[in-house]
Amino acid sequence: MTDVRVRIAPSPTGPLHLGTTRTALFNYLFARHLGGTFILRLEDTDQARSTIEYENDILTGLHWLGMEWDEGPGIGDEPERGSYGPYRQMQRLARYTEAADRLLAEDKAYHCYCSPAELDTERKRQDAGHEPARYSGRCAHLTAAQTASFEAEDRRPVLRFRIPPDRTIAFDDIVRGHVEFDTNALGGDLVIVRSDLTPLYHFTVAVDDAAMAISHVIRGEDHLSNTPKHILLFEALGAAVPQFAHLPLILNPDRTKMSKRKSQTAVADYRAQGFIPEAFVNYLAFLGWSTGTEEEVLSLAELVERFELSAVNSSGAVFDRDRLEWLNGQWIRRLSPEDLIDRLRPFLENEVAAGRIEWMPSDEEISALLPVVQERLPTLAAVGEVIGFLFVKDVEPDAALLVPKRWDAATTVAALDAARRRIADVGEVSWEADEIEPPLRALAEERGWKVGDLFMAIRVAITGRTATPPLFDTMVALGYERSLARLDRAIERLAARAEAS
Numbered sequence: 001m002t003d004v005r006v007r008i009a010p011s012p013t014g015p016l017h018l019g020t021t022r023t024a025l026f027n028y029l030f031a032r033h034l035g036g037t038f039i040l041r042l043e044d045t046d047q048a049r050s051t052i053e054y055e056n057d058i059l060t061g062l063h064w065l066g067m068e069w070d071e072g073p074g075i076g077d078e079p080e081r082g083s084y085g086p087y088r089q090m091q092r093l094a095r096y097t098e099a100a101d102r103l104l105a106e107d108k109a110y111h112c113y114c115s116p117a118e119l120d121t122e123r124k125r126q127d128a129g130h131e132p133a134r135y136s137g138r139c140a141h142l143t144a145a146q147t148a149s150f151e152a153e154d155r156r157p158v159l160r161f162r163i164p165p166d167r168t169i170a171f172d173d174i175v176r177g178h179v180e181f182d183t184n185a186l187g188g189d190l191v192i193v194r195s196d197l198t199p200l201y202h203f204t205v206a207v208d209d210a211a212m213a214i215s216h217v218i219r220g221e222d223h224l225s226n227t228p229k230h231i232l233l234f235e236a237l238g239a240a241v242p243q244f245a246h247l248p249l250i251l252n253p254d255r256t257k258m259s260k261r262k263s264q265t266a267v268a269d270y271r272a273q274g275f276i277p278e279a280f281v282n283y284l285a286f287l288g289w290s291t292g293t294e295e296e297v298l299s300l301a302e303l304v305e306r307f308e309l310s311a312v313n314s315s316g317a318v319f320d321r322d323r324l325e326w327l328n329g330q331w332i333r334r335l336s337p338e339d340l341i342d343r344l345r346p347f348l349e350n351e352v353a354a355g356r357i358e359w360m361p362s363d364e365e366i367s368a369l370l371p372v373v374q375e376r377l378p379t380l381a382a383v384g385e386v387i388g389f390l391f392v393k394d395v396e397p398d399a400a401l402l403v404p405k406r407w408d409a410a411t412t413v414a415a416l417d418a419a420r421r422r423i424a425d426v427g428e429v430s431w432e433a434d435e436i437e438p439p440l441r442a443l444a445e446e447r448g449w450k451v452g453d454l455f456m457a458i459r460v461a462i463t464g465r466t467a468t469p470p471l472f473d474t475m476v477a478l479g480y481e482r483s484l485a486r487l488d489r490a491i492e493r494l495a496a497r498a499e500a501s
């Protein structure tokens with residue numbers, strides 16, 4: 001073990017978010033690459049918005065993706081593991097109180113009695129004068145008498161941390177390079193403890209990163225402007241300042257910041273749609289980073305081997321769902337048949353529950369189909385689309401779909417009828433793809449039909465859809481009797497329609 005210690009610090013105020021997950025992944029890859037420690041800390045001090053359901057969703061999602069953490073809650077059967085705990089901020093309140101008392105005793109923080117109404121008036125005045133919002137420092141140097149008089153009014157003070165004026169806070173961000181902030185632009189002295197004694201984010205994060213000996217803070221770029229405040233707090237607490245790496249934002253295709261309003265951001269939704277963890281981490285790793293080679297399909301272990309924080313890009317990373325689907329398809333192809341069947345089963349069960357297929361295929365049935373479907377699945381959930389027509393009694397093809405563009409209904413009925421006879425002639429004993437195909441090609445040639453038109457009409461009659469695995473493999477999977485029965489039904493329905501019109 002080195003002294004590299006990094007953390008992911010999610011707030012359980014929403015389901016596991018794509019951005020948090022990418023941040024977790026980069027922390028994980030960095031720690032594993034260097035033999036360091038990866039820590040999970042739950043920042044649950046926003047009690048009004050934090051829930052146990054969100055907490056479970058976050059832990060479940062990270063476990064699902066295989067990013068096991070070394071310290072934190074929810075490791076194995078233990079409630080938590082690690083010697084820097086507890087790892088939930090609500091269980092660390094005494095530590096924040098102790099640190100706050102220390103800052104107060106050293107005059108690095110002070111009680112501020114300004115009421116919300118007074119602060120509001122101040123802010124409005126600044127707004128009107130087009131000045132940046134900033135605490136005036138009215139309570140920064142109260143006399144004992146002033147303090148006593150506020151106390152007598154029963155005002156409950158907040159604790160403000162003194163932001164030193166006229167200083168430049170500079171640091172070398174591993175991703176963004178040299179960054180500087182003017183302390184006069186930080187909004188004035190910072191509230192670190194509310195009047196109800198609950199501590200605030202900037203304070204808890206600095207206290208905890210110091211106490212947990214975090215060596216590198218790797219987080220989203222949206223936290224960049226918080227960093228000078230954290231550096232000042234580390235200094236005031238007498239703690240070593242960690243190194244920082246701020247990761248580029250994840251953007252929508254239109255280059256706006258990815259938000260749950262515009263895009264799907266909850267990891268659980270991707271899981272439910274049949275993305276597999278191998279592909280998901282592989283995709284996320286490339287949001288802002290690349291190996292510098294042509295390699296695209298990499299396992300978590302391979303990513304660990306190749307990951308370099310210094311190679312992370314500083315410009316925004318556009319989320320491309322098509323690419324994620326492509327990568328997912330690549331990973332699905334790499335699964336062993338047994339593994340794939342195990343992963344498909346719940347999705348097939350969903351299809352049954354939703355009434356889209358009528359019975360659950362056996363493992364043997366799924367296994368027989370894998371050679372033709374495995375490379376056609378962009379997601380596990382697509383399995384219903386791809387093979388569902390085999391597990392329903394009948395399909396009800398749309399008449400409009402049955403009739404190829406260049407044909408009319410009467411031609412289609414005649415063609416399906418002729419095809420049915422050729423197919424019946426193949427017979428049950430010879431029911432194989434390369435026995436079915438030649439007589440149908442011959443038929444198209446004899447009649448001067450385009451092969452594509454004939455095959456499309458048959459495909460729709462048999463499957464109800466225009467895109468399927470290879471037609472003759474599909475017919476073999478469906479079986480001789482069922483294939484003929486579906487052709488008969490399609491012919492009947494189309495003939496009735498042709499007559500009626």
Ligand code: GLU
Nearest residue numbers: 009010011043205219223
């Ligand atoms: N709880 C913070 C968040 O979820 C953590 C930020 C940080 O890494 O410092 O944004």
